[in-house]
Amino acid sequence: REPGERAISTLRHVKSRGGNFWLYEHFDLTRMSLDDLIKEPLVQDWMRDYQLKWIAGDFNLTNFTEPMIFQIPRIMDEDFLEKGKKRLSGIEFVGITERFDESLRLLCDTFGWPREEQPPALNRKEERQGAEEEVSEKSLNIIRSLTEYDRRFYDFAYALFEKRLNK
Helix, strand or coil: CCHHHHHHHHHHHHHHCCCCCHHHHCCCHHHCCHHHHHHCHHHHHHHCCHHHHHHHCCCCCCCCCCCHHHHCCCCCCHHHHHHHHHHHHCCCCCCCHHHHHHHHHHHHHHHCCCCCCCCCCCCCHHHCCCCCCCCCHHHHHHHHHHCHHHHHHHHHHHHHHHHHHCC
């Protein structure tokens, strides 16, 4: 998913969970704005290049004392990005959230599964109740800086998706 949109959407989702997420152990998210939350160093460490961390990271799956995402180095570099690209290239299927229908078609074609005519639409933005809290331009800039390598990784994934889709 586009890294900036993913970060904001994830924070909105976490705030809406009402205490059922590890961040609630550190913050009273019900009283914090998204802008305040984005300024917190712990949240920034968690958001920083999140998608790349999950693909390129080497996790100790026996240590569940902290969220696994914190087992990854805080600072990304070119080597980490290249490791992520190499791993992603070896994954049989890569989909793009913003191109869900085409991703679903590619998934079915990749694995020889029958295509569903029209998949059900779940968890769509327009289906959610209430107005979504806005994020300031300053917070958007923070997110952009925290997702620099994720953006490059996403661009690589997008190109890989396009190549496989057009095969």
